[in-house]
Amino acid sequence: YDNYVLAGGPADRTLYVPEAAKSTYQSTTPWKSYRIMGYDYTNNTITPPANNEIWYTTTDGKAIGIYSDDYFDQTIVSNTYQNGLGVITFSGDLTVIKHNAFTGHQIKTLYIPASVTTLPCFNYDGSSGDNEAAFNSSYLEEVHIAGTPKLTGNPFALCEHIKKFSGPLATADGRALVQGTTLYSYAFGSPEAEFTIPSTVKTIGIAAFYHASGGSSGVEHNIQKINIPASVTTIKFDAFYDCRVNVNIASLESWCKITFGNIYANPIYTGGKPVSVNGSQISTLTIPTTITSINKWAFAGVNVDTIEITDNVTTIADNAFDWNKAKTITIGKKVSSIGVCAFRDTDSYNTTKLYVKATTPPNIESNTFSGYTNTIYVPSSKLSTYKSSYNWRDYSSQLQGYTF
DSSP states (O other): OOGGGGTTSOTTOEEEEEGGGHHHHHTSTTGGGSEEEEEETTTTEEOOOOTTEEEEEESSSSOOOOOOGGGTTSOEEEEEEETTEEEEEESSOOOBOOTTSSTTOOEEEEEEOTTOOBOOOBOOOSSSSOOOOSOOOSSOOEEEEOSOOBOSSBTTTTOTTOOEEESTTBOTTSSEEEETTEEEEEOTTOSOSEEEOOTTOOEEOTTTTTTSSOOTTSOOOOOOEEEEOTTOOEEOTTTTTTOOOEEEESOHHHHTTOEESSGGGOHHHHHOSBEEETTEEOSEEEOOTTOOEEOTTTTTTOBOSEEEEOTTOOEEOTTTTTTOOOSEEEEOTTOOEEOTTTTTTGGGGTOOEEEEOOSSOOBOOTTTTTTOOSOEEEEGGGHHHHHHSTTGGGGGGGEEEEOO
16 A cells, blocks of 8 residues: 555554564565554454563653563563564563563553563552552553453552553453452543443452542543442452542442441542432432441541431441531431541531430440531430430530430
């Protein structure tokens, strides 16, 4: 064909051709002036690098500098950049990529061979673990992982512009990496405004949506809404740190049972926006009657007008409603225990009415209602009991009798 057929396209245009014909295209004028990639049209997949190679593209069209073979446990034989594609060749099959291997480089696209079994992951949990990753890049936009390396956290938590993943671990839309029932990484730079977590996911991993919509690193992202299915049972440390999105919960009952790694594991808190259940925004949060206990951080920062904790609930864990924005809260009559900072600073967000229906004062901590300065209404017949009970006596001047 003639040069003008593809004229006007980007200089680093990629052309996908049948793998068997790739070498012919790469040596034929004018095809060879473009980046030629092999493609398996039967299985609809990019032909991956050889097991002793890593492929990449850069924003400046130049080969990157690799500082040490130690990052790969293999000797680097060559590192070339031709026809818009960088190729690092190793002396043997590549199985390991270590921390900081690509930190600081202007890599735009990365192709990881199927032989790689270990990727460095951001899996800091607040007490132990690694808080670095090999892929700390402000330039990386696409990652193709040909194999299924074992993930322990988010390998790309520090990459602000990733738009797409591909390979066996990628979701069909290329917006996340899922291994087993855990979602480990989200493509922060994806242009879509809404993301639905697959219904097969039970765990959202450490820092999976880290900075997904935040601008703390000078990057604003497109994601505005996340749909969380009823299948999710665990959300780990910092999973939604600096992720200011609208949250749609498929099942309020399931949500009450989720184990959260910390307050930043909860997108209700980090989002700070009204919550939807089954697609409908709620102004009143009513705990389902099937729920007897509310887990730590479950509704921290929840932005509703009214909270109704139903009479079947017996235990409210630490920080469960920390910094909530409700104007009225009713705590059911069977609640026997309320944890640390469970309702901290609630009147900072206009909580003007707090009702406690239990006739036996629940066990509370000294800071359960820390920062709350408005009236606490309790059963009139038990007002004196509340005023003399341990820790409740600290709120004696705020307690007032009420007929429920």
